[in-house]
Amino acid sequence: MSKKTDALRRFSGWVNGETAGHAAVRREAARIEHKKLLPELDEQQRIRLFSWQYKLVALVVCLTVVAVLLYTVFHLPLFGDPENPAVNEVVQRYVEDGLEETGAVNMVAGMILDYRAFDTFGESSVLFLAVTSVMMLLLRDARNIVRDEDVQEEHERVIERQTSDIILQKVTSLVMPCIMMFGAYVVLNGHISPGGGFSGGAVMGAGLILLGASFGIDKVRAFFTMKTFRRITSTALLCYAASKAYSFFTGANGLETGIPLGTPGAIFSSGLILVLDICVGLVVACTMYGFYVLFSRGEI
Amino acid sequence: MDLHAFLTKAVSLRFEIAAVILFGIGFMNLMLRHNLIKKIVAFNVMDSSVFLFLASQGYIDGRIAPIAREGIVGAEHYVNPIPAGLVLTGIVVSVSVSAFFLALVQRLYKHYHTVDFDEIMIMAKKKVD
Amino acid sequence: MLPIYQNIPFVCIFLCMVCGITMPLQKNGRTALWTAVAACLTVSLLCCCLTLILYTGEESFVYQMGHFPAPWGNELYVGPLEAMLGMTFSAVMALSLLGGRRTLMEDVLPPKQPFYFTMMCMIMASLLALSFTNDVFTGYVFIEISTLAACAIVMARDTEKTIAATIRYLVISLLGSGLFLIGLAMLYCITGHLLMPQLRQKVFMLLVMNRYRVPFTVVVGLLTIGMGIKSAMFPFYAWLPQAHGGATTSSSAVLSGLVLKGYIVFLLRIFYRVFTIQEIRALNITNVMFAFGVAGMMVGSLMAIREEHIKRMLAYSSIAQIGYIFMGLGLGTDGGVQAAVFQIMVHAVTKPLLFLCAGRLSEIRGHEKSLYRLRGAARQDKLAGIGFTLGGLSMIGIPLLGGFAAKAFFAAGALTMGVKMWVALLALAASSVLNALYYIPAILALWSRGEQDPSPAAPDRGFMTSASALMAGVLALGTMAGPVIAVIRMGLSML
Numbered sequence A: 001m002s003k004k005t006d007a008l009r010r011f012s013g014w015v016n017g018e019t020a021g022h023a024a025v026r027r028e029a030a031r032i033e034h035k036k037l038l039p040e041l042d043e044q045q046r047i048r049l050f051s052w053q054y055k056l057v058a059l060v061v062c063l064t065v066v067a068v069l070l071y072t073v074f075h076l077p078l079f080g081d082p083e084n085p086a087v088n089e090v091v092q093r094y095v096e097d098g099l100e101e102t103g104a105v106n107m108v109a110g111m112i113l114d115y116r117a118f119d120t121f122g123e124s125s126v127l128f129l130a131v132t133s134v135m136m137l138l139l140r141d142a143r144n145i146v147r148d149e150d151v152q153e154e155h156e157r158v159i160e161r162q163t164s165d166i167i168l169q170k171v172t173s174l175v176m177p178c179i180m181m182f183g184a185y186v187v188l189n190g191h192i193s194p195g196g197g198f199s200g201g202a203v204m205g206a207g208l209i210l211l212g213a214s215f216g217i218d219k220v221r222a223f224f225t226m227k228t229f230r231r232i233t234s235t236a237l238l239c240y241a242a243s244k245a246y247s248f249f250t251g252a253n254g255l256e257t258g259i260p261l262g263t264p265g266a267i268f269s270s271g272l273i274l275v276l277d278i279c280v281g282l283v284v285a286c287t288m289y290g291f292y293v294l295f296s297r298g299e300i
Numbered sequence B: 001m002d003l004h005a006f007l008t009k010a011v012s013l014r015f016e017i018a019a020v021i022l023f024g025i026g027f028m029n030l031m032l033r034h035n036l037i038k039k040i041v042a043f044n045v046m047d048s049s050v051f052l053f054l055a056s057q058g059y060i061d062g063r064i065a066p067i068a069r070e071g072i073v074g075a076e077h078y079v080n081p082i083p084a085g086l087v088l089t090g091i092v093v094s095v096s097v098s099a100f101f102l103a104l105v106q107r108l109y110k111h112y113h114t115v116d117f118d119e120i121m122i123m124a125k126k127k128v129d
Numbered sequence C: 001m002l003p004i005y006q007n008i009p010f011v012c013i014f015l016c017m018v019c020g021i022t023m024p025l026q027k028n029g030r031t032a033l034w035t036a037v038a039a040c041l042t043v044s045l046l047c048c049c050l051t052l053i054l055y056t057g058e059e060s061f062v063y064q065m066g067h068f069p070a071p072w073g074n075e076l077y078v079g080p081l082e083a084m085l086g087m088t089f090s091a092v093m094a095l096s097l098l099g100g101r102r103t104l105m106e107d108v109l110p111p112k113q114p115f116y117f118t119m120m121c122m123i124m125a126s127l128l129a130l131s132f133t134n135d136v137f138t139g140y141v142f143i144e145i146s147t148l149a150a151c152a153i154v155m156a157r158d159t160e161k162t163i164a165a166t167i168r169y170l171v172i173s174l175l176g177s178g179l180f181l182i183g184l185a186m187l188y189c190i191t192g193h194l195l196m197p198q199l200r201q202k203v204f205m206l207l208v209m210n211r212y213r214v215p216f217t218v219v220v221g222l223l224t225i226g227m228g229i230k231s232a233m234f235p236f237y238a239w240l241p242q243a244h245g246g247a248t249t250s251s252s253a254v255l256s257g258l259v260l261k262g263y264i265v266f267l268l269r270i271f272y273r274v275f276t277i278q279e280i281r282a283l284n285i286t287n288v289m290f291a292f293g294v295a296g297m298m299v300g301s302l303m304a305i306r307e308e309h310i311k312r313m314l315a316y317s318s319i320a321q322i323g324y325i326f327m328g329l330g331l332g333t334d335g336g337v338q339a340a341v342f343q344i345m346v347h348a349v350t351k352p353l354l355f356l357c358a359g360r361l362s363e364i365r366g367h368e369k370s371l372y373r374l375r376g377a378a379r380q381d382k383l384a385g386i387g388f389t390l391g392g393l394s395m396i397g398i399p400l401l402g403g404f405a406a407k408a409f410f411a412a413g414a415l416t417m418g419v420k421m422w423v424a425l426l427a428l429a430a431s432s433v434l435n436a437l438y439y440i441p442a443i444l445a446l447w448s449r450g451e452q453d454p455s456p457a458a459p460d461r462g463f464m465t466s467a468s469a470l471m472a473g474v475l476a477l478g479t480m481a482g483p484v485i486a487v488i489r490m491g492l493s494m495l
Helices: A002-015 A021-036 A041-073 A089-096 A098-102 A107-115 A117-138 A149-162 A166-188 A197-215 A217-221 A226-252 A273-296 B003-012 B014-032 B036-058 B082-112 B117-126 C004-025 C029-057 C080-099 C101-107 C110-132 C136-157 C160-191 C196-209 C213-230 C240-246 C249-275 C277-282 C285-305 C310-330 C334-364 C382-396 C402-414 C419-447 C461-479 C481-494
Strands: C061-065 C074-078
Touching: A041 B014, A041 C160, A041 C213, A089 A098, A089 A107, A089 B082, A098 A107, A107 A117, A107 A273, A107 B082, A117 A226, A117 A273, A117 B082, A117 C004, A117 C074, A117 C110, A117 C136, A166 A197, A166 A273, A197 A217, A197 A273, A197 B082, A217 A273, A226 A273, A226 C004, A226 C061, A273 B082, B003 B014, B014 B036, B014 C160, B036 B082, B036 C160, B082 B117, B082 C136, B082 C160, B117 C160, C004 C029, C004 C061, C004 C074, C004 C080, C004 C110, C029 C080, C029 C101, C029 C110, C029 C481, C074 C080, C074 C110, C080 C101, C080 C110, C080 C249, C080 C334, C080 C461, C080 C481, C101 C110, C101 C249, C101 C334, C101 C461, C110 C136, C110 C249, C136 C160, C136 C240, C136 C249, C160 C196, C160 C213, C160 C240, C196 C213, C196 C249, C213 C249, C213 C285, C240 C249, C240 C310, C249 C277, C249 C310, C249 C334, C277 C285, C285 C310, C285 C419, C310 C334, C310 C402, C310 C419, C334 C382, C334 C402, C334 C461, C334 C481, C382 C402, C382 C419, C382 C461, C402 C419, C402 C461, C402 C481, C461 C481
Parallel strands: none
Antiparallel strands: C061 C074
């Protein structure tokens, strides 16, 4: 009976990923050592007492906010009502004239990449800022490496190389081209069908992450290094900035852009929207993969 | 307002009410939880609730999605596309902030081996600046 | 074709954003620093020209961002006030980067220095966008840019304490953003517009027809509280001392002097251009801001008196000065709002001066931060000592300096308001005394004579340039307050 529970415990440990025994033991030891640094019980008690008052105040504040918002919601316009204040001349122009003015069949794409393109520029910059700040935090350098972390990293890398997961790798080599093609399709068709730079970029990023997870990050690093990453993100955003600067400048000054809108429904239509979709798609794909590899490895 | 009218209105406003309740849940947990990972999850719940609220503003009964179709012309056939665009922007911002927050938590975990914010503040106070 | 000067706001915003985007491609921190400083100085120069043109021409203009006018496309709205604020903010940022560069190059590791300057350029872009935008959703996007970049520059120093302080700052900031976003969503729900001129028309119609009163009041409250949380209004200041006190010198200067002001400027513009300031006063939002402002003034100064750590003392002092701004907004008179905007400019120039001098003095003494160990440090670098003294005297309210002019305008704005006048004047008096109680001992400690004569420290030309320029700014605001307040008055009347 004890043998069965022992085997069961080991099996559940393997399912939960507690394989590499040495690393787990070391982490546990470090955790115990850090628990000792916590102060004696009375100081902890003092802090818990203060936080009891803080919790009460915070609870009261939250409940007030929720109550006020619920009361407000009952005074809002009805859901799905065509007489809503939100349905006005703005919506009318986007829907009726959007096709001829922007050339995009997908009205949402036309809206975010042509009518309200400045917001989207800000949003792409937020993504760029996020990946830059994650790089500032997690890129390995002299300050954020803990004692025997590089030994641990080397250990994990050796394990990764040895235990190649056959099923995962075979399936990935079949599915990965389809994923990248689908992602590219979603990006390029952003102005014709539902999709666009953000969703297509996320799909491509997910494909890269799958490649990194199944074959190991070293395989991806063969074609996607830190230099590639920096160049692609900065160039794509610069291209976006240049297109939008040209568009804003000509628009504000009343000049013609000189960019043809093409026939609606074709891929090469809607002027600059295709270019912007591609730029955004590249930035999002690189960013998604960048997040994954920075969190797991600390370097791109 | 009698009970029947009140309930009908509540049912018709179901998305907004759900959004506000989720907002409250997210807000409360963001303020009160000690565990940093749970704070991040709470922030995501809070932001998602605002997106639900915004997206529900766009829907109009009986109309189709805002992709122009052959033969169907005129604003009275399509749903309002503006909230969809606003939600798109909001989702990207939410993802970016979550990633940044998680990176901060990972750095702190590497050093302190705990994700409890109270314990981290106590241990951080003991160190010299 | 528009007149050339009307393209200036667009050029400024895009210059800063493009600089930020290309920073990671720079070779090292040095080139990144000079690019950032050059960009900020260019923006400052352009905005200076724009201010002069707009003030002498008494005009303000709308700049269409794209081929479609409002309400279908984005727009910028620029008047003399926005141009002057843009000029001040960019000049202060360039000087802060220049003055704190030596500590910066030690605090941030070389591979990550270009990223730091990306964040700074993005903060500059977001400050300009928040001052110039005519659209509330664009404002939200740039608020998020500002939040992320500000958190990033706090944790640039890469110690565990700063990372813990960053998390606290980020959590509280996100609460503010969440409240602001849901307020924005409700505003869109009841009006259907996102551009400010159309919002104002719709709001006027709603008030006349008396529809959606409850959501309208709640929206105003949510927007105010959201922005108040992010700019350290009274009950929400707990995150500020550790974040500003622990960061590197340039970061503290930019955070205290500029980032907090961006949110207040945006809130002010929303009050004037969407809700009309008369409606805000009718809703008694101004009374709430007045109460919180006065409370902030007292609490900030009281907590600064107990601080030994020089940078945290300056951070608590920032809370008090932000309290002044909210008190001015809450007075309910035009004079009060003008005084608040003047205080924004004065604090934007004085606080970075104080932080830069404190950073320099601390650097000479081997990065010691407590006032006890910095005794006599001013004798080793006289310019830093004089700068700190000047900044401190300005905070206390000595004539000839900017702080005195700001307090005089506050008092003038309060004179006709009855009960509020008594409270405001009392608060100004008490706060001046409290400021003196911690600045004078600090100044005396820095200039105290020790047993041996300390040797003068190696000169830092970047610091000398910035400190002199900022001191000149403080003196200019103190002596030439007349033209500045005239520009503010004209700008506010056009909003």
